[in-house]
Amino acid sequence: xxxxxxxxxxxxxxxxxxxxxxxxxxxxxxxxxxxxxxxxxxxxxxxxxxxxxxxxxxxxxxxxxxxxxxxxxxxxxxxxxxxxxxxxxxxxxxxxxxxxxxxxxxxxxxxxxxxxxxxxxxx
Amino acid sequence: xxxxxxxxxxxxxxxxxxxxxxxxxxxxxxxxxxxxxxxxxxxxxxxxxxxxxxxxxxxxxxxxxxxxxxxxxxxxxxxxxxxxxxxxxxxxxxxxxxxxxxxxxxxxxxxxxxxxxxxxxxx
DNA sequence: CCGGGTACTCACATAAATGTCAGTGTGGAG
DNA sequence: CTCCACACTGACATTTATGTGAGTACCCGG
Numbered sequence: 039x040x041x042x043x044x045x046x047x048x049x050x051x052x053x054x055x056x057x058x059x060x061x062x063x064x065x066x067x068x069x070x071x072x073x074x075x076x077x078x079x080x081x082x083x084x085x086x087x088x089x090x091x092x093x094x095x096x097x098x099x100x101x102x103x104x105x106x107x108x109x110x111x112x113x114x115x116x117x118x119x120x121x122x123x124x125x126x127x128x129x130x131x132x133x134x135x136x137x138x139x140x141x142x143x144x145x146x147x148x149x150x151x152x153x154x155x156x157x158x159x160x161x
Numbered sequence: 162x163x164x165x166x167x168x169x170x171x172x173x174x175x176x177x178x179x180x181x182x183x184x185x186x187x188x189x190x191x192x193x194x195x196x197x198x199x200x201x202x203x204x205x206x207x208x209x210x211x212x213x214x215x216x217x218x219x220x221x222x223x224x225x226x227x228x229x230x231x232x233x234x235x236x237x238x239x240x241x242x243x244x245x246x247x248x249x250x251x252x253x254x255x256x257x258x259x260x261x262x263x264x265x266x267x268x269x270x271x272x273x274x275x276x277x278x279x280x281x282x283x284x
Numbered sequence: 285c286c287g288g289g290t291a292c293t294c295a296c297a298t299a300a301a302t303g304t305c306a307g308t309g310t311g312g313a314g
Numbered sequence: 315c316t317c318c319a320c321a322c323t324g325a326c327a328t329t330t331a332t333g334t335g336a337g338t339a340c341c342c343g344g
Contacts, residue, residue, distance in 0.1 A: 047269070050262025052187065065172070077291055093291085094331090102269075109291095113339095117292085132257075136174035137254070138251060146176045185302090213303075216323085238309095240321060
């Protein structure tokens with residue numbers, strides 16, 4: 039199970055989800071859209087995320103080419119994260135989705151998330 | 162832990178992801194955009210998905226109001242799934258994302274997914 | 285020296301998502 | 315009678331995602 043599993047995507051949407059999937063990557067993109075941020079700033083900008091998870095997301099997005107990591111060899115250490123052009127283009131593509139979310143925020147918040155996927159006896 | 166956990170979303174994007182998150186919901190939306198499909202058709206339209214998971218996704222999307230389920234009491238049983246207006250609006254909002262994915266498909270497929278999030282010693 | 289801030293890493297633990305496989309009940313085809 | 319397609323359901327196993335809490339190395343202010 040360690041071969042180069044050539045992921046074939048059904049459609050562009052599939053591919054896009056593979057890149058920005060997960061609970062946090064969208065928020066990271068969003069937080070960085072106005073410019074570079076340091077690790078600590080990023081953490082504070084995304085309430086609820088844990089350090090470890092943020093780092094993991096950052097690493098993933100770095101290796102998918104979505105963002106750039108700039109290390110300053112100073113004391114105290116300083117690391118800045120910024121979007122690459124690729125990241126910016128993804129962010130732009132997610133704009134409409136964000137607007138949709140805001141427009142329907144009330145409805146989405148009103149959803150009984152407790153019952154979702156819990157209608158049967160599954161969990 | 163059975164209270165109505167009022168999920169507060171950071172931004173619209175967050176909310177949208179809560180609704181369409183996961184590996185398959187986007188594909189389901191996509192498959193249904195041109196009209197209603199039966200369960201079996203849907204399964205065949207989405208290669209790689211297992212029956213159980215498809216049902217789970219369908220149930221979730223039903224309870225979030227994204228799609229409508231119409232049962233015909235016939236033999237053999239017939240069930241049709243179709244998008245609600247809400248579902249259609251989400252689909253529209255995901256359009257740009259899908260286009261982005263298609264535009265950058267080569268780049269996305271070229272990503273070494275094996276190494277992503279495996280750079281450290283995590284797994 | 286102590287504690288604070290910085291950007292991490294490591295070793296776990298848990299939750300959530302996804303997958304596999306075997307049923308269930310029906311009526312028609314063979 | 316047997317088997318098939320249909321739309322599921324249920325009991326699992328596995329994988330992936332997320333979370334917790336500690337520790338690291340550095341320097342600076344007190």
